[in-house]
Amino acid sequence: MATIKQVAQAAGVSFTTVSHVLNNTRPVSDEARAAVLAAAEQLHYVPSALARSLRSRSTGTIGLIITNNTNPYFSEVARGIEDSCYAAGYSVILCNSDDDPVKQREYLNVLLTKRCDGLILSALADSDGALLRKMKVPAVLLDRAPNDLSIDAVAVDNHAGGVLAARHLLALGRRRIACIAGPREVTISNERIAGARAAMQDAGVPLPDALCRHADFTSAGGYAAALDLLALPAGQRPDAVFCCNDLMAIGVLRAAAERGISVPGQLAVVGFDDIDLASFVYPALTSVAQNTRELGRVTADFLLARIAEPGLPRQQRSMAPMLQVRGSSVATAAAADSLNETTELTGQTP
Secondary structure, eight states: OOOHHHHHHHHTSOHHHHHHHHHTOSOOOHHHHHHHHHHHHHTTOOOOHHHHHHHHTOOOEEEEEESOTTSHHHHHHHHHHHHHHHHTTOEEEEEEOTTOHHHHHHHHHHHHHTTOSEEEESOOOHHHHHHHHHHTOOEEEESOOOTTSOSEEEEEOHHHHHHHHHHHHHHTTOOSEEEEEOOTTOHHHHHHHHHHHHHHHHTTOOOOGGGEEEOOSSHHHHHHHHHHHHTSOTTTSOSEEEESSHHHHHHHHHHHHHTTOOTTTTOEEEEEEOOGGGGTSSSOOEEEEOOHHHHHHHHHHHHHHHHHOTTOOOOEEEEOOEEEOOTTSOOOGGGHHHHHHHHHHHSOOO
16 A cells, blocks of 8 residues: 555655645645546555544544444434435444444444544443443434433333334234243333333233243244244134334244234234335244434434534434234224224324
């Protein structure tokens, strides 16, 4: 890789003249400027980003730590973040924590070492929040936001999403509604199940522990949990399943097909996130929809505003979900009498 001194030698000018041309720090004659630019192009010279950042106190980079970019939800949100940051002149460094606190701390330290101008994190431990405040790095929490950390945060209203899912299934006449949650320690999953439970309690329908399972937000996890639920005796087997993300719901569709259980006839299925793939599985998956690109855009805008004005008051936004009804949960004749009543209650057509 060519150095600035080599560019100076090729152009027949001083080192400082090259620096002034490349950084526009002082007027230089047109002849000298042309010679420097020609030499830089011929030698494929690339200015040092580190040296430039030390001068400007900005690296033009944003660090993004998500749990797993193989999950389409995070891929779609990350794209929204990247689009907004790129338009604002920033590059995004993407890291996967795999929901491992140790790995997340290591990546956080790496990004701080690289002097990123700001950070977006999909999860954050209290100790990491203290580190960010100490380092005075602008940061935004995405999706999983502890209330006791005074850091900007953007998330969907998970409790409301659970309510939407449960009310929809109840409107279909389903009464043995099972729930497949994520890992027990994940707050967003617990909020979604709490919303579903609240809606069911309002309708006088219990959610017994025997119909609750935990999985790992993957299709394989949802598949295994569904096989367990569908192995229950006929009188205890669920007639509907609400999953805390779409990947697990897709696993449920696979398990039902293998067991010869018709969807939605014998089993209605609802997911969460409304990833692009939800429209292309069969039957197409009903899902509590988050506008993932918009979620990414809002998160990026929060961070860019914080970078521009560090003294802004804390920003928080809870985005409302919507129910996207597809073929995995449609009305049956037995539920027809209850549809009008529930539609008036929820404003949604099952």
